[in-house]
Amino acid sequence: MTEFSTESLPIVNRILKQYPEGKQKSALLPLLHIAQAENQGWLSAETMDYVASLLKIQPIEVYEVASFYSMFNLQPVGNCVIEVCQTGPCWLNGAEELLAYFTDRLGIKAGETTPDGKFTLKTVECLAACGNAPVIQVGTEYFENVSKMKAEELLNKWQLENKISHTNPYL
Amino acid sequence: MAKKILLDNIDVPGLASFEVYKQLGGYSAVEKALKNLSPDQVTGEVTKSGLRGRGGAGFPTGMKWGFIDKKSNNPRYFVCNFDESEPGTFKDRHIGQLNPHLLIEGMILGAYALGARTSFIYIRGELFYVLKIIEKAIAEAYKNGILGENILGSGYSLDLYCQPGAGAYICGEETALLESLEGKRGNPRIKPPFPAVVGLYGCPTVVNNVETIAAIPWIINNGYEAYSSIGIGNSKGTKLISACGHINKPGVYEIELGLPVQEFIYSDEYCGGIRNGNELKAVVAGGSSVPILPAELILRTTTGEPRLMSYESLSEGGFQSGSMLGSGGFIVMDHTTCIVKNLLTFARFYHHESCGQCSPCREGTGWMEKILHRIESGRGSMKDIDLLVNISKHIEGNTICPLGDAAAWPVASAIRHFRAEFEEHVKLQKCPF
Numbered sequence: 317m318t319e320f321s322t323e324s325l326p327i328v329n330r331i332l333k334q335y336p337e338g339k340q341k342s343a344l345l346p347l348l349h350i351a352q353a354e355n356q357g358w359l360s361a362e363t364m365d366y367v368a369s370l371l372k373i374q375p376i377e378v379y380e381v382a383s384f385y386s387m388f389n390l391q392p393v394g395n396c397v398i399e400v401c402q403t404g405p406c407w408l409n410g411a412e413e414l415l416a417y418f419t420d421r422l423g424i425k426a427g428e429t430t431p432d433g434k435f436t437l438k439t440v441e442c443l444a445a446c447g448n449a450p451v452i453q454v455g456t457e458y459f460e461n462v463s464k465m466k467a468e469e470l471l472n473k474w475q476l477e478n479k480i481s482h483t484n485p486y487l
Numbered sequence: 488m489a490k491k492i493l494l495d496n497i498d499v500p501g502l503a504s505f506e507v508y509k510q511l512g513g514y515s516a517v518e519k520a521l522k523n524l525s526p527d528q529v530t531g532e533v534t535k536s537g538l539r540g541r542g543g544a545g546f547p548t549g550m551k552w553g554f555i556d557k558k559s560n561n562p563r564y565f566v567c568n569f570d571e572s573e574p575g576t577f578k579d580r581h582i583g584q585l586n587p588h589l590l591i592e593g594m595i596l597g598a599y600a601l602g603a604r605t606s607f608i609y610i611r612g613e614l615f616y617v618l619k620i621i622e623k624a625i626a627e628a629y630k631n632g633i634l635g636e637n638i639l640g641s642g643y644s645l646d647l648y649c650q651p652g653a654g655a656y657i658c659g660e661e662t663a664l665l666e667s668l669e670g671k672r673g674n675p676r677i678k679p680p681f682p683a684v685v686g687l688y689g690c691p692t693v694v695n696n697v698e699t700i701a702a703i704p705w706i707i708n709n710g711y712e713a714y715s716s717i718g719i720g721n722s723k724g725t726k727l728i729s730a731c732g733h734i735n736k737p738g739v740y741e742i743e744l745g746l747p748v749q750e751f752i753y754s755d756e757y758c759g760g761i762r763n764g765n766e767l768k769a770v771v772a773g774g775s776s777v778p779i780l781p782a783e784l785i786l787r788t789t790t791g792e793p794r795l796m797s798y799e800s801l802s803e804g805g806f807q808s809g810s811m812l813g814s815g816g817f818i819v820m821d822h823t824t825c826i827v828k829n830l831l832t833f834a835r836f837y838h839h840e841s842c843g844q845c846s847p848c849r850e851g852t853g854w855m856e857k858i859l860h861r862i863e864s865g866r867g868s869m870k871d872i873d874l875l876v877n878i879s880k881h882i883e884g885n886t887i888c889p890l891g892d893a894a895a896w897p898v899a900s901a902i903r904h905f906r907a908e909f910e911e912h913v914k915l916q917k918c919p920f
């Protein structure tokens with residue numbers, strides 16, 4: 317990514333106006349979400365430097381923030397990142413078995429990407445949907461009460477349509 | 488049927504739209520307050536209602552508003568904590584997704600009372616789809632003169648924005664939230680100074696939970712007496728309980744504070760009993776951070792009194808035999824549950840979420856996870872169990888923010904009440920479940 321796309325620019329400009337004069341650094345998290353989406357789902361140094369220049373802050377101020385938050389990927393990811401919740405309430409309702417299903421079917425461990433670059437599997441902590449456990453997230457979408465059968469259906473669908481999970485979350 | 492204050496109308500189709508919300512009487516509290524009440528009168532109503540913070544700490548809301556530094560010439564901010572990341576808690580999403588205008592109306596009332604001209608709703612980044620629902624509702628409110636310049640001709644103006652987080656439980660801690668909102672790492676600040684004096688951008692700020700804010704319109708519409716007549720003792724009004732785990736009917740329920748726990752778990756109006764006809768083993772009553780209680784202690788106190796869903800009753804017996812209402816994340820476990828394994832998932836959570844500023848929390852959470860992993864996988868020793876207790880004691884009270892305590896309490900309480908199960912793991916050299 318070298319700059320924000322023409323669809324994203326109006327959103328970026330709207331966001332920049334939300335904060336008082338001189339406090340535009342507040343836009344960092346929203347802008348990183350958009351930048352990541354437009355850079356194949358991860359934040360390269362080049363992408364972060366671009367955001368730093370836009371906000372007129374030092375690149376290090378962006379790196380230290382990007383590395384703090386778990387939604388930001390600092391390494392390349394697959395087209396479709398599947399995030400499986402592992403915390404207590406999901407575990408009580410079969411999250412471990414669900415994760416095992418994904419690792420089996422995709423032939424990768426959590427944290428890895430399939431060789432064809434289509435899928436990345438990630439474990440995440442509580443997604444705040446515990447009443448419908450187990451829960452997974454793909455892009456901005458939640459999938460709840462995910463049985464193995466439902467997981468199978470979803471995976472087949474994503475495989476067919478070449479699912480891309482990194483889309484501008486504001487659009 | 489219990490009184491519904493927050494979830495009244497929640498099933499009405501289209502409630503998220505301005506028209507439907509308005510038709511059902513929405514924004515009448517804003518109209519009433521901006522036309523007939525002074526900011527101090529709004530604060531007074533909230534104070535006298537007895538409303539307490541629903542984010543977990545239960546601090547009296549009106550009193551918190553009263554701390555706002557009025558001598559400062561800086562702008563003031565009112566910020567909504569929609570970080571909702573405490574495991575077992577999923578109530579704020581319910582409001583934000585289905586009734587965003589209720590949250591907006593509460594935000595306007597709070598901001599008016601505090602004299603804020605700009606307000607933010609900080610929402611966890613995973614919930615972007617809810618952020619978009621709220622942003623749409625905000626745009627409708629602007630269009631209808633409920634937000635922006637000179638609201639309803641009252642002379643009062645307010646701008647309201649949504650801000651996403653990006654995956655960090657610690658940003659639910661209010662000073663970490665403010666750091667994050669300033670575009671920084673979510674490192675909690677040392678208090679004092681409190682946000683009411685030095686908050687967002689160094690200005691006086693109040694942070695409240697979604698559910699707290701959503702209760703305000705009803706209080707303004709119906710008066711503080713109506714609100715404080717609901718509930719029991721110092722637990723006034725209603726509370727959303729996120730019920731999950733091994734129950735027949737998981738979901739978000741609005742209860743009148745004071746409801747017996749027994750009724751909440753077993754009646755069909757709420758959880759509908761334990762799934763598969765199983766036996767109740769344990770409950771974490773207020774989100775993962777509060778002490779776990781075994782069945783006999785969650786249903787009754789040690790003096791044999793029925794345990795009630797209230798701040799006082801759930802904490803009766805202190806940490807020896809009680810717990811806390813916390814965020815109302817009610818996690819139910821049946822007799823097939825391995826307490827050690829469940830605890831291990833929590834320990835991993837706190838280790839993952841520690842911001843790393845304080846050594847006891849940064850290192851201790853990692854050690855606890857490692858040792859629990861050892862015990863769960865059958866490689867633990869009896870000494871490990873005492874070591875866990877020891878570590879938890881050294882974290883508790885020795886950190887900048889309460890995340891350290893939140894990591895220590897589940898460990899200490901699980902061993903206090905289920906020590907035999909830890910020992911069995913050690914003796915069998917494997918998990919008995």
Ligand SMILES: Cc1cc2nc3c(=O)[nH]c(=O)nc-3n(C[C@H](O)[C@H](O)[C@H](O)COP(=O)(O)O)c2cc1C
Pocket residue numbers: 539540541542543544545546548568569570571572573656657658659660661662694695696697699700888889890893
């Ligand atoms: C580690 C930690 C996480 C927290 N997470 C949340 C949260 O997700 N939502 C929330 O409203 N409060 C959370 N809190 C409590 C806030 O610090 C603060 O007390 C609350 O937002 C105040 O609002 P209230 O008085 O309306 O409850 C958390 C506190 C700690 C220490």
Ligand code: SF4
Pocket residue numbers: 657674675840841842843844845846848849886887888889890891
């Ligand atoms: S207690 Fe833990 S989370 Fe809180 S400030 Fe210290 S290291 Fe960070």
